[in-house]
Amino acid sequence: MPGLTRGLVEAVRRAGSVAALTGSGISAESGVPTFRDAQTGLWARYDPQQLATPEAFAHDPELVWKWYAWRRGLVEGANPNAGHGALARLERSVPAFSLVTQNVDGLHQEAGSEKVIELHGNILRSRCSAENVTVEAYETDHVPPLCPNCGAPLRPDVVWFGEALPAAGSRAASEAARSCDLFLSVGTSGFVYPAASLPYEALESGATVVEVNPEPTPLAPDAHFSLRGRAGEILPELVRAAFG
Numbered sequence: 001m002p003g004l005t006r007g008l009v010e011a012v013r014r015a016g017s018v019a020a021l022t023g024s025g026i027s028a029e030s031g032v033p034t035f036r037d038a039q040t041g042l043w044a045r046y047d048p049q050q051l052a053t054p055e056a057f058a059h060d061p062e063l064v065w066k067w068y069a070w071r072r073g074l075v076e077g078a079n080p081n082a083g084h085g086a087l088a089r090l091e092r093s094v095p096a097f098s099l100v101t102q103n104v105d106g107l108h109q110e111a112g113s114e115k116v117i118e119l120h121g122n123i124l125r126s127r128c129s130a131e132n133v134t135v136e137a138y139e140t141d142h143v144p145p146l147c148p149n150c151g152a153p154l155r156p157d158v159v160w161f162g163e164a165l166p167a168a169g170s171r172a173a174s175e176a177a178r179s180c181d182l183f184l185s186v187g188t189s190g191f192v193y194p195a196a197s198l199p200y201e202a203l204e205s206g207a208t209v210v211e212v213n214p215e216p217t218p219l220a221p222d223a224h225f226s227l228r229g230r231a232g233e234i235l236p237e238l239v240r241a242a243f244g
Contacts, residue, residue: 025187
């Protein structure tokens, strides 16, 4: 495959610590619509940024919950692709591995990845809007459902516009970027911060940085290797070339 140079394969094979950052591109290959592509059908008239905010939930929690329930259904119908599987295999093949994802679909875990840092949460989980704790079981006769402990509305366990990323996850992601030998940026535009800063933290710490994306991103000129193509095609070839 073009771009799989001997230098790249050797960098993967020799890496003692690998960090990977994934974005919506890898999930799109599984049929999960990107954030804006989810605005179809009944939802086409809504701006997603007007539905994914604390203010929107406070104003119309039923509308926001229904939108996320529809998106959750799309996620539940999707399966991990070969790119997800390759990252899971890479985790098993190197001494240390961290996977930082901007995606909220849980497909990495479904593919077998264990060390996953979910920067933006997980759409398959719900949490209490008052107590900020994950709620596993709840009655569904109210929209949105109510917390069985305090009665407050439940909300998706995702990070909305205007909300800070989870502090522990942000710290873990930065530590992974700064301590790795090899950093993979996969299927992410490079425009969403603070995640977009992680490859540069890795570069500053001396890591080899590899980009895998169908289109060039702002990271491309600085990455040691910039591969154009789909994660589901490139990553399996790269892992096979490095580990057989």
